[in-house]
Amino acid sequence: MAVTDHGVDHARREYAKPPIKIFKNLSSKIAAIPMILTATVIFIGCSGWTIVHSFTNSKLLPKLDFVGFDQYERLWSSRRWLISVENLFIYGLCSLVFTLVIGFLLAALLDRKIRFENTFRTIFLYPFALSFVVTGLVWQWILNPEFGVQSIVRGLGWESFTFDPLYNSDIVIYGILIAGLWQGTGLIMCIMLAGLRGIDEDIWKATKVDGIGTVKTYLVVIIPMMKPVFVTALVLIASGIVKVYDLVVAQTSGGPGISSEVPAKYVYDTLFGRQNLGQGFAASTMMLVMVVIILIPYVYLQFGGKKDQ
């Protein structure tokens, strides 16, 4: 009996697993090499490399001469960096609020079973197909005080009218905001519209029977139901904001003076213009920190929530 049992066990162990594990699914593993390299070498490796080198005093060339948090101290005492962060903060906050409000409003209006829906949608979305460089240059032209909006209003008889955001360091960031909103709201509108279309028709029927007004239905019923869509939109907008670069380069080149600088431009200029690598690495690490701060609650909601189910 014991012998037979042993025999069975032996057979089972022998057949339990194929002989060489690595060769199983080999094609799939080979096909995954680019993805694995991108994930590990580029996303993890390169980011890690930069973070490590942000603690060195690398100048023209990267070298592992560690100086602790010196680069960060220098960074946070640099006027240009502080202005960059302040600009990003103002731009980010306004962009977030306006994009969400305008995006949702437009989506809700388009969802009212209107005529020419496709035409309107096409109009609101086309700027999204254009690059930030093109966006920046067009709005640079429209906001040009000599020829653009300001001169037109003055020409209409309001001689003292002033609207020259690109030449006024106090409001230049709002000039960029106008262009950014023009380019990006269509995307959020599209996502919101998809979210609205995903809401059960019966909800609308139920609120109609209950006698709840349209605006109230949106505020009390629909928007709470669209929470995931809002979260998605929020993450998309936020991660886009941190990357803002081309728009500023094209529209103002950071000017007037340094009043419209942003962190991404600071990084590029220190790395490739002033060849102060350590400083550039510290700045880009700070950008990553900003993204992580934005992403943590989101990842927590997304992945932490799933585990509870």
Add this chain to the structure above:
Amino acid sequence: MTRVSHLTTADAQLQGPKGPKPKRAFSGANLFIYGTLIVMSLYYLLPLWVMIVTSLKDMAEVRMGNIFSPPAEITFQPWVKAWSEACTGINCDGLSRGFWNSVRILIPSVLLSITVASVSGYGLSMWKFKGSEVFFNILLLGAFIPYQIMLYPIVIILRELGLMGSLGGLVLVHMIFGMPINTLLFRNYFSSIPQELFKAARVDGAGFWAIFFKIMLPMSLPIFVVSMIIQVTGIWNDFLFGVVYTKPAIYPMTVQLNNIVNSVQGVKEYNVNMAATLLTGLVPLVIYFISGKLFVRGIAAGAVKG
């Protein structure tokens, strides 16, 4: 006479509201909806209009006139100049050079990134192996990492590979940064294909590549188009990678456009600048207007990423 009495009896039987409810042609709500939509449309259309009219005026008219007014006399001179004569630094052969550079960057980048992403997405959906999901999640999170932090190390890698400042290097960079969104797109698409189809093909003796080429590819044309739209517009519109990883002779169109318009030398020729801007925006705009619904689908796919 009888007819009249007949009508009155019918009316007597059905008193109160009957038939379709009378509608007002312009209700307050409609006025608000269409009013808002039209005003917003003006904001979105204005820049396109300004670009077009400015690019069709001569400089004299630009200087004295209103930027919104249509050209008194249409001239295509600014377009010609923008395309073939505008100067960046020492080169004065116009945007055409940038256009062809962008085309040369675009075609291999799009082909390579879609090939790699589609195969990765296919593997992730049907041939999972231990750890494949981990790499995929890293890839997705990577999409949120600011490019700036990876710029310099990639310079080093490209230099080691001998690709720094070359077309090949930029193509590789576009492939890398196009991977998260496109892999996700393909993975989600292939995951929506019934598992049983995959099982049937395996019973029929087809392996990894046979199933990909013979079963999956023929039924996923739409998703390839969506991915292509994302990649073509994304790569064409790229500025940062072009400026970092190439050299002036092979700068893509966006970089060259910026250099033309924002160059400090010489007299500003706004009409030429706008023609150049329009020229650069033309490729993605054409794709946008042709692809219509598929473009929207690509955007929705991007949103799933969140």
Add this chain to the structure above:
Amino acid sequence: MTVIENPSVSIKNLDLNFGAVKVLKDLNLDIASGEFIVLLGASGCGKSTLLNCIAGLLEVSGGQIHIGGTNVTWAEPSDRGIGMVFQSYALYPQMTVRGNLTFGLKNAKVPKAEIEKRVARAAEILQMEELLDRKPGALSGGQRQRVAIGRALVRDVDVFLFDEPLSNLDAKLRTDLRVELKQLHQQLKNTMIYVTHDQVEALTLADRIAIMKDGLIQQLASPKEIYNRPVNKYVADFIGSPAMNFFEGTVDSGVFTAGNLSIDLKGYEFTPTGKLGGLAWFGIRPENVIVGGDGPVQIDVIAEIVEPMGADTLVWTHVAGAPFRIRMDGTSTVKMGDTFGVSFDPAHASMFDKVSEERL
């Protein structure tokens, strides 16, 4: 249990784990050549998992699978000598019917003439010659399922696997195809392993049914045996619609007592191992309860709910505090609130131990 000589399919000590979850537990099953086996169970019982293991579409965690005398535990699905038919048909949408039928053969590098021959034969058997050049999108549900069967047929294999093949069809078509499948089996005499959750399919098609629950085979027997002598309360409850009536009570010296109901068990065939006393379940099928009649057990009932179902009429009532269903003739004129007498014979009943729920 009967020992099968030279089984067509033999499953030995099969384990399958998904992470920490044990889906199949030390499962053994021998299937004779030419036998039609149905794996029946509620969703999540492991029946489809078992079929996928046999097909080689899932990697087993332990144990062996033999097909046609060969150990195929590590073999690729296409090398196992099986054909498989799926619930969703799983036809390749961009290929014609002919392309679907020949795809596997081309992969196996079967000579062209041989392919032609097999396709012609399959098309003839399944009467779909005129469909060969159409795409799956242009076929009806029944036609698609026929093509899916054809795809298994052309492989010229000894074992066919069916994964709920009729579930996606409407009721009438399902009945028609069921009969066709039975004819096909009689004609081809292949071994067939068929997964379903539909007990009518199982009872009508199977030579033997394996009822599964929680990764274990509860009972493996002929449809008749399963229906009349279920080995435990789960099987008794699962098979039969409407379900068996149960009373909870005690057995003492050949008499079952539940509340004021007392049944003399004379005529009931106890299993050799069943104990003859203690807490127990007494089960009797609604169709074994006869209106009027002179069975040993006579009860008066009040019709609480009457459900006319065409061929039958179902009457719901309570006996000894337990819900009680009676299946009557469709022509019955019983109305709600009527009182009438019924009878049944304990010889038709099934008794189970209260705790282990095994047959007594």
